[in-house]
Amino acid sequence: xxxxxxxxxxxxxxxxxxxxxxxxxxxVLIFIVFWFLxxxxxxxxxxxxxxxxxxxxxGDRIVTNGGIFGQVSHVADDHLMVEIAEGVKIKIARDAxxxxxxxxxxxKKDEAKGANDx
Numbered sequence: 001x002x003x004x005x006x007x008x009x010x011x012x013x014x015x016x017x018x019x020x021x022x023x024x025x026x027x028v029l030i031f032i033v034f035w036f037l038x039x040x041x042x043x044x045x046x047x048x049x050x051x052x053x054x055x056x057x058x059g060d061r062i063v064t065n066g067g068i069f070g071q072v073s074h075v076a077d078d079h080l081m082v083e084i085a086e087g088v089k090i091k092i093a094r095d096a097x098x099x100x101x102x103x104x105x106x107x108k109k110d111e112a113k114g115a116n117d118x
Contacts, residue, residue: 053094056080065098 056062060072062082073089074081080097083089 052100053097056094056097056100060100062097063099063101064092064096066096069101 056072056075058072058075061069062072062080063069064082068082068084068090070082070084070090072080073083079091079093081089082092
């Protein structure tokens with residue numbers, strides 16, 4: 001009778017290793033999902049922002065995090081001088097640049113003519 005109990009206990013101990021793997025699998029799966037849905041896109045966005053800020057040059061039109069539109073008049077290592085109105089310049093940190101607005105493409109004559117006919 002004691003031998004059968006010993007065999008039963010030994011069999012339960014061997015299955016304990018697989019139980020631990022099964023219990024860790026959901027945590028690993030959740031981490032992988034968080035990595036691809038949250039962490040990786042945020043890192044990519046930060047890398048693109050650093051590249052945009054590093055490429056700023058005099059004459060670029062920018063938008064700051066505060067919503068101020070202006071034109072870069074001087075570029076330094078850690079800050080920019082931005083002209084927001086004629087004769088009005090402000091000094092901002094490079095990281096305060098939110099975007100470089102894209103220039104609208106001019107409308108072609110054929111497209112403008114077709115739009116007026118409608």
